[in-house]
Amino acid sequence: MSKEVRVRFAPSPTGPLHIGGVRTALYNYLFAKKMGGKFLLRIEDTDQTRFVPGAEEYIQESLAWLGISPDESPWNPGDCGPYRQSERKPSYMQYALDLVEAGHAYYAFDTSEELEAMRERLEAARVVQPQYNNITRTQMKNSLTLSEDEVKAKLAAGEPYVIRVKIPRNEEVRLNDMIRGWVMVHTSTLDDKVLMKSDGMPTYHLANIVDDHLMNITHVIRGEEWLPSAPLHVLLYKYFGWEDTMPEFAHLPLLLKPDGNGKLSKRDGDKLGFPVFPINWENKENGETAAGFREQGYLPDAFLNFLSFLGWNPGDEREIFSLEELIKAFSVERIGKSGTKFDIAKAKWYNEQYLRAKSNPELAEYVISGASADGITILPETAEAIVSLTKERVTFPADLWQECKFVVTSPAEFDEAIASKRWNADAVTVLTAYAELLEGYTGAYDAEKAKAMLGETAEAKEIKLGKVMQAVRLAITGVGVGPDLMEIFAILGTEEVAKRIRFALASLEVIG
């Protein structure tokens, strides 16, 4: 009988979650759902000095936006609470003491000055790697070098101390990573990491082992930056006697900067020209806003689809996957090993695909709200007409309105570059004649009719329509690019088209 799969996403609330973290959460979610298990969220707030207000809510909102909300979390607790490490504080010390008792950990009383002095001493002696380990601990103030009475006295006197793990001198630690296979590390390269800090809080290393055990976590899926400390974690499972239920590990490849130098970090922000956060983040300290994908107009499904392909692929040639389909197709075996550069062009492409898949009435809402933000009230029919004109050519919902503003606001000025190239005598001739024609016309007017009439006008003047089309577009919209012009004519109607032509004729200088 196999146990229920339980995975956790365990961010620390030190600021906004960046997309690497979001991808980790997503893979955890996909794996849990694929296996019919549970996805939990645990807040790792053991560093009280780095706590940032609002970060927890940010995490919650980001996951909710993407539709990958946890089954158990601080806000939706299951049977393994609390889901915030700060609230689990009372339980950790005993575990650390058990380790001391068993000889796998010890008290250390060294002050930060003494630690600094030790590092300097070692550096002076050209020790390449100054660390608190099985050699240097013999020269420090700890329960291994002090007598039992001295230790008791210090403890009784309330002297600050930490508890460090006692890494064995000569052992090989093996770890079978689900993505990387066997990883072996010799304990001589490990240091005696602090397990309990002097403020009474555990470090990540202790807390994550204790909590994963207590919360029945079966698989730890996390970023590659944790791989170097994974052997320590394996050792801790062994010392606690929890080897039988030790979770399996999967260390995800890193998300890299587009230039390939280093992992994508929170600081990269929009200085790289794209967001690195799922949703906007207001920095309360400096009042700055870090851009989020949501606010930039990325659709959650598109973003999720894009993110899922950063380091994973289904093994066939499909590209578009709903969340349901991702769950079905997902497997840890198909996660790659190498770091992944972040390519915003692909994200845009995904967004376009998802945008076009939406219905016109749905998209019309974006146009209506875009217009209303500009103080313009627009009819649903007009909004839908704009949508059908534009949806095939935009990336973001907001573009729908931006690209078609001129439908409801006639141009006040005209693109200089186009005017200087295209506003010639032929254009003026055709446009003047077309305006006259429209002004005397009262029949039906649709895109086809508009085109036919324009064609006839040009033909009558013996001018090729193609030669003057850009100028016609300029007169009507003020710019050189945009949706199908004849469709725009139809939406505008004869009167408005004629009016705009007259205005352009009066405003623009004819070239050469």
Added chain:
RNA sequence: GGUCGGUUCGUCUAGGGGUUAGGACGUAUCCCUUUCACGGAUAAAACACGGGUUCGAUUCCCGUACCGACUACCA
């Protein structure tokens, strides 16, 4: 520096002892369109390097190079 990890088109990747090394994004060209796009077609574009093993290696092994992570009383 040390430890660990990684390396297939510019990017995301498929593949795997014998393949014309496949797809997608992006780029370019052409077609469609008397406008703008969409769309369609085509093209350029990759197995880091050196040794081994083998009839044969991009694929397996070993080195080298390069890239990255880690190296806190941070996670």
